Amino acid sequence: MQARIAIGFRLMPGGWGNIGFLVLVSLLLLGFIAPLLLDLSPYRISAELLAPPSWNPLSVPVLGTDDLGRDMFARLVYGARCSLGIGFVVVAVSLVIGVGLGLLAGVYGGWLDALIMRLVDLLMCLPSILLAIVIVAVLGSGLGNAIVAVTIIGIPRFVRVVRSMTIQEMQKTYVMAAFASGSSRLRVLWSEVLPNCVPPVIVQAALGFSDAILEIAALGFLGLGAKPPVAEWGAMLADARPFIESHPLLVVMPGACILLTVLSFNLVGDALRDRLDPKLARL
Amino acid sequence: MILSVKNLSIEIDGKPAVRGLTFYVAAGEVLGVVGESGCGKSMVNMALMGLLPDGVNASAEQMEACSVDLLRAGPRDWRALRGGKMAMIFQNPMSALNPCLTVERQLKESVLQARTGMSRASARAEALRLLDRVGIAHAGARLKSYPHELSGGMAQRIMIAMAVASAPQLMIADEPTTALDVTVQAQILQLLEEIRRDTGMALILVSHDIGVIEQCAHRVQVMYSGQIVESGDVGEVIASPCHPYTRGLVAAQPGRSGLPPKSRLTTIDGSVIPITEEVEGCRFRLRCSRTDHRCEQPQRMRRAAANSYRESRCHW
Amino acid sequence: MSLVNMPGAGANEVVLRVENLCKVFRLPGAHGQAFKALNQLNLAVTRGRTLAVVGESGSGKSTMAQLVMKLQRPSAGRVSLRLDSGMRDIADLPARELYRKIQMVFQDPYASLNPRQRIWRIVSAPLCNYERLSRDERQQHALHYLQQVGLGEAQLHAFPHMLSGGQRQRVNIARALATKPEILILDEPLSALDVSVQAQIINLLLDLQRDLGLTYIFISHDLAVVRHFADQVLVMKSGDMVEWGDVDQVLENPAHVYTRQLLQSVPGRLIDLPVRTQSASVVADG
Structure with a gap:
C-alpha cells in the first residue's frame, strides 16, 4: 500500500505541475464518478429556462440551466467526460502512429526518412486549426471526423521527437554494444532505443492533450465538431453565444472549463519536461 | 610567494x-x-x-x-x-573554445582584455606573435580557422596562447x-x-x-x-x-x-x-x-x- | 608475406586471422575524398594470448576492432575465426555464431551502458539473443557473471549512474562474458579510469584470462600497461602497420622511428628509454 502511494507521488510532476495535476485528477473524478453518484442528465429539459445559478450544492440547478432548461452542471460534467475522453483517444492514437513513424524514419533514414519527414513538414506548415478545418471539410463534419482530424494533426510532434531521439540513440556506444552481442535491429529498437524515447514522448503527450482538447472545442464552436445536443464544451460555447450579454455565465462557464483544463495540461507538461529532460536527474 | x-x-x-x-x-x-x-x-x-x-x-x-x-x-x-x-587552461580544449568564432576573434579578445587600449592592428600582430610562440606553423592561415578545423593538440596550443596573452x-x-x-x-x-x-x-x-x-x-x-x-x-x-x-x-x-x-x-x-x-x-x-x-x-x-x-x- | 610472419603467429593454435584488411571511408559530398582508415592489415591471434594494438587517435585501431566485430564492412580483405569446423570467414558467419565466439569491451564505461536499464538487464541482454529466459533466470545469469567480475547482488538492481567508473567497466566486462566468448576485444578499457582502478581492472582481466583461457586483443595507447599485460604488440600509425613482434622485443628494441617516438613520449620514468639498436622484430615499412 505504501509503495502504491509512493508511486502515486512519483507521478506528481512537481512545482506548478502539481496544481495542474490535482486539477486534472479532480476533473477526471468529476467527469467519470459524479454521474454515477448523482442523478445528472445533460439532456433532460426542465421548465426553468435560463435559471440563474443557486450556488448551493443542495438545491438542484447548482449552476443554473441553459436556454433549453438543461442543467448546466450536468452538461459541464459530461463535457469534461467528453473532452478528456476524446483527448485520451486522440493522444493515444497519434502517439502510437507518431512513435512508429519516428522510429522508422530514425532507424532506416534515406528515402523513407525523407518521405516521412516531408509529410510531417506538410502537416506542420499550416496552422493546426486551419488544417483541422480542411480535413473536416474533406471528411464531412461530425464529432468522429473531428477526432480523426485532430489525431492527424497530433502526429507530427511525436514523429519529430522520436526521430531525433532515435538518431541520437543509434550513435550511442551501448547501442553498438547491443549489436555486438548479436541483437537484431528490432530488438535493439525495442529494448534500447524505445525506452529512452519515453520521457520526451510523455512530455509531448501531456502537451498534445491540451492541444487536442482546445482543437476539439474550437471545431465544436465552429459547428464542425460535436453537434447539438451533445454536451461538449466547445459546442456549449457556440450554443450560448446569443446569450453572451444577457447571461454571460453560460459562456464563461464552459470557457473557464476549457481554460482550466488546457492550462493544467500545459503546467503538467512543462513540469514533466523540466523533470524528465535533464536525463538522469531523478530516476 | x-x-x-x-x-x-x-x-x-x-x-x-x-x-x-x-x-x-x-x-x-x-x-x-x-x-x-x-x-x-x-x-x-x-x-x-x-x-x-x-x-x-x-x-x-x-x-x-x-x-x-x-x-x-x-x-x-x-x-x-x-x-x-592569473590564467587557466582546461582538460578539453575543444569545448573551451567557442565553436562559432574564428581563432583570430578569440585570440584578439584575450589580447585586448590584457592590454586595454591596444589598436586592432597591433592586437592582430600580437596574436600572430603568440601563435608563433606556442609553436603553430602558418600562424596567419591558422588565425582564420574555426575550432573544429583544429586538431586537439593545436586547440590546446591556442588555449595556451590565449592564457599567456596577458603574461x-x-x-x-x-x-x-x-x-x-x-x-x-x-x-x-x-x-x-x-x-x-x-x-x-x-x-x-x-x-x-x-x-x-x-x-x-x-x-x-x-x-x-x-x-x-x-x-x-x-x-x-x-x-x-x-x-x-x-x-x-x-x-x-x-x-x-x-x-x-x-x-x-x-x-x-x-x-x-x-x-x-x-x-x-x-x-x-x-x-x-x-x-x-x-x-x-x-x-x-x-x-x-x-x-x-x-x-x-x-x-x- | 607468409602467415608465419604475421604478428601473433606462433607455435600455438591461431584463433583469429586478419588478412589484407582495408577500410576506406568516403568523406561526405558528391566528390568526397577517400580516407584510408585501415590499410592492408595482417595479423593472427593465438589462443590464450594477448595481442596489444598500439597507436594514437586516427591510427585505425578502433576501426580494426569494429571490422573484426563485424560492426562495419571491410572495403577489402577478410577476417577469419576458428570454429570447431576450422577457420571460417566471418563475412559468412551469422551474427549469432560470431558473437558467441568473440565479444568486445568498449572504451567509455559511461557511454556503453544504457542509463535507463538496470544492471541485471544489461548483463543478461546478450543471452536473450540465444534463448528465451524468464526474469528470474536472467537475474540468476546476471548475478553469476557479476560475481565473476567481482561485483555482486548489491549491483544487480542498480542503474549504471549509481556505480563508479571501475564498477561500470566491470559490468561491461560481465556483459561481454555472458555469451561465453573465447576472444575478447578490449577497446581502450582503461583509458577512462583512475590509476588505482586501472590496476584493479588489469588484475581482473589477467585473472579471467588465466581462469577462462581467454584470448585478448587489447587496444591501447598506454605502453606501460601494454608491456605489463600483452604478449605481442602491433604498432599502428594512420592506418598502417608500423611494427610488430613480441612485447619485449618491440618495446626494448624498437626498430621503427615511430615506435621509438611513442616510447619517448611516455611521461615520467615509466619506461626506460630504449637504446637505439637493431631489433629482431619485424618492421613493416622503412
Missing part, C-alpha cells in the same frame, strides 16, 4: 568537501597536484580563479595570489586577475593533456615548460597521471578526498612515498611496480569515498592496509624530517 593558501575549505550545499588545504606556490615553480577523480582538485582550481558555481562556497584563513587578497577581491579585482596575472604570473593547468595523444602530450608539456622558463611564471599542473607530474613538476602534493595527504619534492615523493595512498598510487602503475609481466598488480582496495561524506579519523582509513587505533583520530600533516618540507598526513 605567488600564491599562498591557508586552511582553504570548500562547502557544497553546506556540506564540507575540501577540508583545510594549506599550500603555496613560489615564483617560477611548477607545483604538481595528483589525485583521482572526485578528490576535489578541480574545485580548488575553481576557487583560486573565483569561478565556483552557486551553492559552492569557499572559506580560508588566507588566500593570496600575485599580492592580491582573494578573500576580499570584488568582481573588478577578479576580472583583472583572471585576464591578467600571467601564475597559470593553472587542469589536466591539460588528458584528452590528447601521448606524442602530442609530450609536445604540450614541453611547450609549457619552455614558456615557464622564458617568462618565469609559476604553474600549477593538475593531473591524475603521476608520470606527467614526475616529468614536469618540482614539488608535488597528493590529494585524497578533499585533503592533501602528502607533499614534497617530486623525486622523493615518488621514489619513497610516506602516505599509504601515495604508495598505492605509485605501485598501481604497471611500469613502476617492478613486477614481472602478467603478474597481478598491487591495488588500492575499494573506491574513493565521496568527498562530502564524513569519516571519523583518517579519511583513507577504510582503504588502508595498515591501521591501528591512532587512525581513528583525525590526522594532521606531519613533517617527515626536521629540515625538510616533506609532509604526510599519516602517523606511521
Whole structure:
C-alpha cells in the first residue's frame, strides 16, 4: 500500500505541475464518478429556462440551466467526460502512429526518412486549426471526423521527437554494444532505443492533450465538431453565444472549463519536461 | 610567494568537501597536484580563479595570489586577475573554445582584455606573435580557422596562447593533456615548460597521471578526498612515498611496480569515498592496509624530517 | 608475406586471422575524398594470448576492432575465426555464431551502458539473443557473471549512474562474458579510469584470462600497461602497420622511428628509454 502511494507521488510532476495535476485528477473524478453518484442528465429539459445559478450544492440547478432548461452542471460534467475522453483517444492514437513513424524514419533514414519527414513538414506548415478545418471539410463534419482530424494533426510532434531521439540513440556506444552481442535491429529498437524515447514522448503527450482538447472545442464552436445536443464544451460555447450579454455565465462557464483544463495540461507538461529532460536527474 | 593558501575549505550545499588545504606556490615553480577523480582538485582550481558555481562556497584563513587578497577581491579585482596575472587552461580544449568564432576573434579578445587600449592592428600582430610562440606553423592561415578545423593538440596550443596573452604570473593547468595523444602530450608539456622558463611564471599542473607530474613538476602534493595527504619534492615523493595512498598510487602503475609481466598488480582496495561524506579519523582509513587505533583520530600533516618540507598526513 | 610472419603467429593454435584488411571511408559530398582508415592489415591471434594494438587517435585501431566485430564492412580483405569446423570467414558467419565466439569491451564505461536499464538487464541482454529466459533466470545469469567480475547482488538492481567508473567497466566486462566468448576485444578499457582502478581492472582481466583461457586483443595507447599485460604488440600509425613482434622485443628494441617516438613520449620514468639498436622484430615499412 505504501509503495502504491509512493508511486502515486512519483507521478506528481512537481512545482506548478502539481496544481495542474490535482486539477486534472479532480476533473477526471468529476467527469467519470459524479454521474454515477448523482442523478445528472445533460439532456433532460426542465421548465426553468435560463435559471440563474443557486450556488448551493443542495438545491438542484447548482449552476443554473441553459436556454433549453438543461442543467448546466450536468452538461459541464459530461463535457469534461467528453473532452478528456476524446483527448485520451486522440493522444493515444497519434502517439502510437507518431512513435512508429519516428522510429522508422530514425532507424532506416534515406528515402523513407525523407518521405516521412516531408509529410510531417506538410502537416506542420499550416496552422493546426486551419488544417483541422480542411480535413473536416474533406471528411464531412461530425464529432468522429473531428477526432480523426485532430489525431492527424497530433502526429507530427511525436514523429519529430522520436526521430531525433532515435538518431541520437543509434550513435550511442551501448547501442553498438547491443549489436555486438548479436541483437537484431528490432530488438535493439525495442529494448534500447524505445525506452529512452519515453520521457520526451510523455512530455509531448501531456502537451498534445491540451492541444487536442482546445482543437476539439474550437471545431465544436465552429459547428464542425460535436453537434447539438451533445454536451461538449466547445459546442456549449457556440450554443450560448446569443446569450453572451444577457447571461454571460453560460459562456464563461464552459470557457473557464476549457481554460482550466488546457492550462493544467500545459503546467503538467512543462513540469514533466523540466523533470524528465535533464536525463538522469531523478530516476 | 605567488600564491599562498591557508586552511582553504570548500562547502557544497553546506556540506564540507575540501577540508583545510594549506599550500603555496613560489615564483617560477611548477607545483604538481595528483589525485583521482572526485578528490576535489578541480574545485580548488575553481576557487583560486573565483569561478565556483552557486551553492559552492569557499572559506580560508588566507588566500593570496600575485599580492592580491582573494578573500576580499570584488568582481573588478577578479576580472583583472583572471585576464591578467592569473590564467587557466582546461582538460578539453575543444569545448573551451567557442565553436562559432574564428581563432583570430578569440585570440584578439584575450589580447585586448590584457592590454586595454591596444589598436586592432597591433592586437592582430600580437596574436600572430603568440601563435608563433606556442609553436603553430602558418600562424596567419591558422588565425582564420574555426575550432573544429583544429586538431586537439593545436586547440590546446591556442588555449595556451590565449592564457599567456596577458603574461600571467601564475597559470593553472587542469589536466591539460588528458584528452590528447601521448606524442602530442609530450609536445604540450614541453611547450609549457619552455614558456615557464622564458617568462618565469609559476604553474600549477593538475593531473591524475603521476608520470606527467614526475616529468614536469618540482614539488608535488597528493590529494585524497578533499585533503592533501602528502607533499614534497617530486623525486622523493615518488621514489619513497610516506602516505599509504601515495604508495598505492605509485605501485598501481604497471611500469613502476617492478613486477614481472602478467603478474597481478598491487591495488588500492575499494573506491574513493565521496568527498562530502564524513569519516571519523583518517579519511583513507577504510582503504588502508595498515591501521591501528591512532587512525581513528583525525590526522594532521606531519613533517617527515626536521629540515625538510616533506609532509604526510599519516602517523606511521 | 607468409602467415608465419604475421604478428601473433606462433607455435600455438591461431584463433583469429586478419588478412589484407582495408577500410576506406568516403568523406561526405558528391566528390568526397577517400580516407584510408585501415590499410592492408595482417595479423593472427593465438589462443590464450594477448595481442596489444598500439597507436594514437586516427591510427585505425578502433576501426580494426569494429571490422573484426563485424560492426562495419571491410572495403577489402577478410577476417577469419576458428570454429570447431576450422577457420571460417566471418563475412559468412551469422551474427549469432560470431558473437558467441568473440565479444568486445568498449572504451567509455559511461557511454556503453544504457542509463535507463538496470544492471541485471544489461548483463543478461546478450543471452536473450540465444534463448528465451524468464526474469528470474536472467537475474540468476546476471548475478553469476557479476560475481565473476567481482561485483555482486548489491549491483544487480542498480542503474549504471549509481556505480563508479571501475564498477561500470566491470559490468561491461560481465556483459561481454555472458555469451561465453573465447576472444575478447578490449577497446581502450582503461583509458577512462583512475590509476588505482586501472590496476584493479588489469588484475581482473589477467585473472579471467588465466581462469577462462581467454584470448585478448587489447587496444591501447598506454605502453606501460601494454608491456605489463600483452604478449605481442602491433604498432599502428594512420592506418598502417608500423611494427610488430613480441612485447619485449618491440618495446626494448624498437626498430621503427615511430615506435621509438611513442616510447619517448611516455611521461615520467615509466619506461626506460630504449637504446637505439637493431631489433629482431619485424618492421613493416622503412
